[in-house]
Amino acid sequence: MTPQQIMDGMAEKNRMLSMKNDELAELYKDYAEAEREYNIQYARELITLRASGEPITLAKDLAKGDKVVSDLFYKMRIAEGVLNACREKIKDLRSSIDTYRSLLSWLKAEFEVSRG
Numbered sequence: 444m445t446p447q448q449i450m451d452g453m454a455e456k457n458r459m460l461s462m463k464n465d466e467l468a469e470l471y472k473d474y475a476e477a478e479r480e481y482n483i484q485y486a487r488e489l490i491t492l493r494a495s496g497e498p499i500t501l502a503k504d505l506a507k508g509d510k511v512v513s514d515l516f517y518k519m520r521i522a523e524g525v526l527n528a529c530r531e532k533i534k535d536l537r538s539s540i541d542t543y544r545s546l547l548s549w550l551k552a553e554f555e556v557s558r559g
Contacts, residue, residue, distance in 0.1 A: 446550055453543040460536040467529050474522040481515040488512050 488509045492502035506512055 444546060444550075446547065449543050449547050449550070453540055453547075456536050456539045456543065460533065460540065463529060463533050463536060467526070467533065470522070470526040470529050474519070474526045477515070477519040477522040481512070481519045484509075484512050484515050 485506055488506040488511075489502055492505050493499065497505060507516070
């Protein structure tokens, strides 16, 4: 690999990292919205069940089993998974950038030794 190829690769990974960081902000927003919707619907269902006389321990399980509540919980988990995948991609990109830096340092050391 030439120094220019390393620099080009590092620039590309930095560009990708910047894009992923922007995406991450949106994914946090999506996850927070999904969690908020789930919590609101779960609380509504729980209150409805408690008002109808269900014991609290049973009402909690019944509320989670409600179709709307369970769909919102599913959407929240999906949003969480996508958020976590983006975090992992950011870690991978940072690792790639570190690898390019190491390669560049190694080439620099090799150059200095050959000039030596």
